[in-house]
Amino acid sequence: LPGSFGHYGLDVVTLANWNVDRVLLTTCSVANTTSSTTPLSLYALLSTLTSLASAVNLTSHCVVPSTTNLTLLHAVSGHCQHVQLNPRVEDDYTDVVRHVEAALHELNDSTTSPFYNASFGPIVAGGYGLTRGQARIQLTAWYLLRFPLLVAGDVCTSTTVRSSVLNSYFVKLYTAALTATSRPPRWTGVAVPGVDVWLSWIDKSVVISAFRLHNEAPHVPETLEMGWDDLGLDPAAVCTVTRVWSANVTVNQKHRFTLTIPPYDAALVVVEPQ
Numbered sequence: 467l468p469g470s471f472g473h474y475g476l477d478v479v480t481l482a483n484w485n486v487d488r489v490l491l492t493t494c495s496v497a498n499t500t501s502s503t504t505p506l507s508l509y510a511l512l513s514t515l516t517s518l519a520s521a522v523n524l525t526s527h528c529v530v531p532s533t534t535n536l537t538l539l540h541a542v543s544g545h546c547q548h549v550q551l552n553p554r555v556e557d558d559y560t561d562v563v564r565h566v567e568a569a570l571h572e573l574n575d576s577t578t579s580p581f582y583n584a585s586f587g588p589i590v591a592g593g594y595g596l597t598r599g600q601a602r603i604q605l606t607a608w609y610l611l612r613f614p615l616l617v618a619g620d621v622c623t624s625t626t627v628r629s630s631v632l633n634s635y636f637v638k639l640y641t642a643a644l645t646a647t648s649r650p651p652r653w654t655g656v657a658v659p660g661v662d663v664w665l666s667w668i669d670k671s672v673v674i675s676a677f678r679l680h681n682e683a684p685h686v687p688e689t690l691e692m693g694w695d696d697l698g699l700d701p702a703a704v705c706t707v708t709r710v711w712s713a714n715v716t717v718n719q720k721h722r723f724t725l726t727i728p729p730y731d732a733a734l735v736v737v738e739p740q
């Protein structure tokens with residue numbers, strides 16, 4: 467919840483009506499000393515919000531500066547299911563792309579499990595500092611990496627944000643992916659400079675996550691063609707192709723499909739054999 471409680475006229479019941487399953491708890495000011503006389507304003511705020519969250523069965527996720535004193539941190543931990551010490555990802559593409567590149571690099575180079583790392587959350591989807599393409603990059607990365615999907619949305623733009631990038635199809639896809647246990651591999655097909663492609667699976671469907679994180683030459687939208695054999699599917703199959711970020715446009719196709727990715731954007735496509 468941005469700002470102090472009620473700052474934007476939001477309450478936990480409102481959030482619950484948005485079909486969220488987790489509430490983010492933070493505060494405008496936190497003491498950074500070890501003094502035993504430190505006011506427990508953060509503790510009081512978290513206690514109040516957590517009580518409300520419990521009433522509607524929401525998970526509480528508390529973002530606390532790493533400088534918080536141990537007494538206060540101990541008090542906070544008793545009221546939150548998850549305590550995050552790292553700073554939140556800023557509503558700025560420089561910070562977003564830094565986190566995304568670091569996470570994808572770790573995913574590509576590491577063989578350890580699990581690859582889930584909650585310290586990269588929460589996110590700001592389509593905020594003032596991000597274009598919609600940049601918001602799609604972040605949401606696609608958070609889907610691929612199973613990171614917590616925590617949205618701090620301004621109420622003035624929430625309707626637009628939820629209808630354009632936080633659509634119901636994406637939310638269902640993201641929720642289904644949380645139970646996956648296999649590590650998504652990087653696609654090793656025909657490379658397009660500046661475009662990274664990753665594959666994941668939900669039941670029989672192949673999910674393609676494609677990223678173009680920078681505006682490199684030729685500075686225009688790039689196209690990428692993928693055949694069913696590239697995805698481990700029967701080359702003769704008829705597949706339903708759903709483009710998640712294109713108003714969930716669904717078509718039945720044979721043999722292959724083509725992705726078009728502008729700079730600073732991402733594509734999320736679901737291919738399901740019929």
